[in-house]
Amino acid sequence: MFEKLIEKGLEKSAWLYHLNTGSCNGCDIELVSVITPRYDAERFGFKIAGSPRHADIIVVSGPITSQSRDRLIRTLAQVPDPKVVVSLGSCPRSCNVFNGSYCVEGPLDKYTPIDVSIAGCPPKPEAIMAGLVRAVEILKEKRRAMK
Amino acid sequence: MELLKTILYILLYPGLIYCVIGGLILSGIDRKLLARMQKRIGPPILQPFYDFFKLLGKETIVPRNAAKKAFLAAPVIGLISLITVSLFIPVFKFSPFSTYADLIVVIYLLTIPAVALIVGGSASGSPYAGVGISREMVAIISYELPMVVSLLAIAKKVGLALNNGVMTFSLAQIVEYQAQNGPLFTKISIIPAFIAMLLVIPCKVGSLPFDIAEAEIEICEGPLVEYSGAPLAIFKLNHAIKMLVMTSLFVTLFLSGAGTGILVVDALIQFILIIIVMFFSITLLKAITARLRVEQTLKFYWTYPTALAFLSLILVYFGL
Ligand code: SF4
Numbered sequence: 001m002f003e004k005l006i007e008k009g010l011e012k013s014a015w016l017y018h019l020n021t022g023s024c025n026g027c028d029i030e031l032v033s034v035i036t037p038r039y040d041a042e043r044f045g046f047k048i049a050g051s052p053r054h055a056d057i058i059v060v061s062g063p064i065t066s067q068s069r070d071r072l073i074r075t076l077a078q079v080p081d082p083k084v085v086v087s088l089g090s091c092p093r094s095c096n097v098f099n100g101s102y103c104v105e106g107p108l109d110k111y112t113p114i115d116v117s118i119a120g121c122p123p124k125p126e127a128i129m130a131g132l133v134r135a136v137e138i139l140k141e142k143r144r145a146m147k
Numbered sequence: 148m149e150l151l152k153t154i155l156y157i158l159l160y161p162g163l164i165y166c167v168i169g170g171l172i173l174s175g176i177d178r179k180l181l182a183r184m185q186k187r188i189g190p191p192i193l194q195p196f197y198d199f200f201k202l203l204g205k206e207t208i209v210p211r212n213a214a215k216k217a218f219l220a221a222p223v224i225g226l227i228s229l230i231t232v233s234l235f236i237p238v239f240k241f242s243p244f245s246t247y248a249d250l251i252v253v254i255y256l257l258t259i260p261a262v263a264l265i266v267g268g269s270a271s272g273s274p275y276a277g278v279g280i281s282r283e284m285v286a287i288i289s290y291e292l293p294m295v296v297s298l299l300a301i302a303k304k305v306g307l308a309l310n311n312g313v314m315t316f317s318l319a320q321i322v323e324y325q326a327q328n329g330p331l332f333t334k335i336s337i338i339p340a341f342i343a344m345l346l347v348i349p350c351k352v353g354s355l356p357f358d359i360a361e362a363e364i365e366i367c368e369g370p371l372v373e374y375s376g377a378p379l380a381i382f383k384l385n386h387a388i389k390m391l392v393m394t395s396l397f398v399t400l401f402l403s404g405a406g407t408g409i410l411v412v413d414a415l416i417q418f419i420l421i422i423i424v425m426f427f428s429i430t431l432l433k434a435i436t437a438r439l440r441v442e443q444t445l446k447f448y449w450t451y452p453t454a455l456a457f458l459s460l461i462l463v464y465f466g467l
Contacts, residue, residue, distance in 0.1 A: 009201030010201050050366075053379075054368070
């Protein structure tokens with residue numbers, strides 16, 4: 001029964017940690033719009049956590065710049081299992097318009113496996129919500145695999 | 148039989164189970180009301196339960212440079228002291244343990260959760276926690292003064308009537324006084340203390356305008372920054388129970404009375420009053436204000452609530 005409760009909890013309360021690795025701020029603002037009254041992600045239990053130690057879902061936006069690369073790796077290592085990595089926007093997948101710049105060391109999948117990627121530049125809030133809901137399913141699968 | 152009853156009290160009604168379930172439901176109601184005030188749909192009322200169980204299922208990481216024992220023991224100490232406080236607070240006339248402890252013990256025990264937060268934060272060895280600890284200390288210094296002075300006003304008021312003019316700190320006598328003379332907040336001399344206590348509650352439980360110690364946006368939840376998994380779950384539980392215990396104490400101090408004599412009905416009335424008090428002192432303030440700075444909090448508490456509390460004390464001495 002206890003297992004069931006934990007699983008239900010995981011399904012209903014996933015906390016996000018938003019990691020900006022040099023994004024243009026477009027994606028960041030769209031992510032924030034998901035917790036506004038209009039989209040209200042809190043009704044599904046999503047909450048933006050202040051510390052990576054509290055997070056279940058890490059949302060990465062931006063092409064990985066050389067300044068942020070070490071921080072990315074360290075932050076990802078600090079998140080307790082089970083965790084899900086979501087790439088937000090086109091930047092973490094392909095470096096988008098920043099590709100080829102001397103200070104860009106993306107894409108994200110060089111450093112960590114990506115579980116969900118949300119496309120768009122920036123993605124629509126609806127798309128972000130759909131991606132987060134998918135991320136919760138993967139979170140549950142990971143928890144089952146952990147046992 | 149007597150022993151069985153005591154165990155039942157400790158585990159069931161004013162003790163563990165009531166605290167956990169009541170506290171989590173209360174904080175769920177708080178979040179729902181807040182969401183409705185911001186025109187959101189909001190999380191389900193059971194959301195704190197989901198959060199709690201999810202955190203239990205997560206990995207617990209102890210940072211390498213943390214003091215492991217203190218780091219893991221701090222949340223449990225806070226939880227135990229909060230449940231102990233709950234045992235001593237009478238629900239109308241029902242007070243199984245109030246002969247063992249008075250208001251002074253309650254004040255001390257209520258400080259322990261804050262101290263546990265400080266101990267846990269300093270054991271985690273993170274600079275963010277360091278900032279959080281110093282802010283938590285400022286918060287304690289700021290709310291303690293108006294709180295103690297308004298409690299003195301109540302003690303004197305009740306003492307004048309029931310204890311030959313000597314201050315009484317017995318919670319049972321405070322309830323007895325209210326059973327005879329009506330709730331304390333209807334007395335003119337106590338109204339300023341009533342408002343002062345109403346303002347103390349949000350800082351005590353660390354909710355929005357005064358949550359300087361756990362500001363998520365500035366210092367990543369301060370002392371909690373390194374916590375994960377089960378200890379974090381217990382800290383979140385502490386937070387919820389602190390809300391329950393503080394509002395419950397408030398109801399007992401100001402809005403109590405003879406009650407109906409039937410425990411279930413009394414408990415229900417108490418809980419409804421708790422929700423109303425929580426709405427005005429925590430949820431409403433949270434919805435309409437933004438976070439104050441550290442020194443603004445100190446300045447606020449040492450001016451208006453302290454002045455109100457002293458005014459109340461003076462009025463009591465004049466016999467109003
Ligand atoms: S995907 Fe587009 S909007 Fe998002 S960070 Fe990259 S450039 Fe900015």
